[in-house]
Amino acid sequence: MTTRDMPADVVLFGTLTDPELLEIVLGDVAISQPVVLENHQVFTAAGESFPLLLPRDGVQAHGLLLEQLSHEQVARLDYYEAPYGYALEPVVLAGGREAQVYRPSDNQFEAAAPWELSVWQDQIGAMTREAAHEIMGLFGRITMDDLLRRLGPIRARAQARVNAKTDNIPVALRQSEGRDAVSLTSIRRPYSQFFAVDELDLSHPRFDGGTNQVERAVFIAVDASVILPYDPVRDTVMLIEQFRPAPYVRGDMNPWMLEAVAGRIDGGETPEESAHRETQEEVGLSLKELLSVANYYPSPGAFSEYLYCFLGLADIPDSAAGHGGLASEGEDIRSLVIPFETLMGAVRSGEVQNGPLLICALYLERERDRLRKAATDA
Incomplete structure (x- = not known):
């Protein structure tokens, strides 16, 4: 030996x-x-x-x-x-x-x-274990340089799986039997880089009492925070504009989108921590308060992405507009400060094509009077 x-x-x-x-x-x-x-x-x-x-x-x-x-x-x-x-x-x-x-x-x-150890276990132990399953699944298959490039997305995907298990989502109208009623026959991952794709063979109960056997492909994204910064004193919002490759691939004649601030929830982060970090990175704003708007799957038929949407209360002077984003992530972001009514005009005209921004704008429309009164009284 x-x-x-x-x-x-x-x-x-x-x-x-x-x-x-x-x-x-x-x-x-x-x-x-x-x-x-x-x-x-x-x-x-x-x-x-x-x-x-x-x-x-x-x-x-x-x-x-x-x-x-x-x-x-x-x-x-x-x-x-x-x-x-x-x-x-x-x-x-x-x-x-x-x-x-x-x-x-x-x-x-x-x-x-x-x-x-006990502090680490409580804070990020579950996420780290989830990430380790994916990391060790790559053992012997990819180089260390490739693994290093993938660690961020791997940890973010792991955090999404932890969030899915621990978020307290009500079940009142749904009659399904829950996750345990699904039988997974096989799973394959033909692609895994910044995003991943899983191919599934599974069966699940039908509403008529039978069993549905299906083959499905799922685009594996990560959880993300979406933030619409709002100044209730000035009655202004901050939007961002940036190039988006998906509309370009679809053939959109103007693939620059108006959006709310958004970014992935990294491994070990809460949605709220991500919201504060992303707002600072993308537009240089510090938020005073986060108001939960909605948490949802944008397209659950094929995408695992899950969004935590917030309204972020902040001081937004006109001078806050400009250019930002992280050069290390290839971001090129234009931020603009506009009155609330201008935002809603863009919603009504159809210029706002981004789903999370639409949801945040409609929430703000509903809550605007209350928020403005609270800011004035303060």
Whole structure:
């Protein structure tokens, strides 16, 4: 047996000490035992959610020792840890036992607060496990460079699956039996980049008591926040205009669309956090308050995209209009500040062709008097 093929002992001190996540990454249950590393502590990486193991005199880091891992299991761990800049290094445990531990290979991260497994599990554990299923499904199929490009969409898709499970949606008019009544025979993913496509063979109960067997293709998008900024004192809104490839492909003679501010909900974000971030990134506005307009599937027959729509109350001076967007994401955004009545004129004329903006505009039309009175009284 060569050194490369010999069983390995690996020590984990961070997210992979979560039993569910570890089983997903390894593809199996490992032989393990608790372990302590003297003069070390686990911190949260500054500006991130993942942990760092760093030397600190007089304290102990508590972790998990995985024993006799196969070459395949170590390769799976390497694949999962590499995007974070982690690589295995030798470590000597209490009693002189030798093992390997993952550390940042380039020291690019600074330490923030001490990292706690229970806090991580409560905040983003579910999303991380969902993402790990998709990441490890790509093990051995794509390069690390390709994986790095896909991590953002993978985590956003994972967050969408978590939202779908945890959103408290009423069921009063629907008579369906729920998700458990659907039987999935097979699922294939022929395409996965920024978006993904799933091909499904499934059956579900019919309303007449029978069973419907169908083949369906679903375009996998992510959850997104939509925000219409509104200034109740000036009675103005901020819209954006940008080129959209889908209308262009359809043959639209003017593929520049009037829209509300919008953007995907990243992994680990709430819809509200995404709304504040996107509004700042796209148009440079800080919102005072978010009012929920509606949450919905724009086209559930073929798209998994789910939108959280908000009215965002803000100060919007005329000088707020301009150009924005993130160059790193290829965004070219024109923002414009217009009176409420101008917006509704564009709605009535048909110039507003964007569904989320239409919904937000109609909500504002309904609530406008109340919001203006509250702003005046304040």
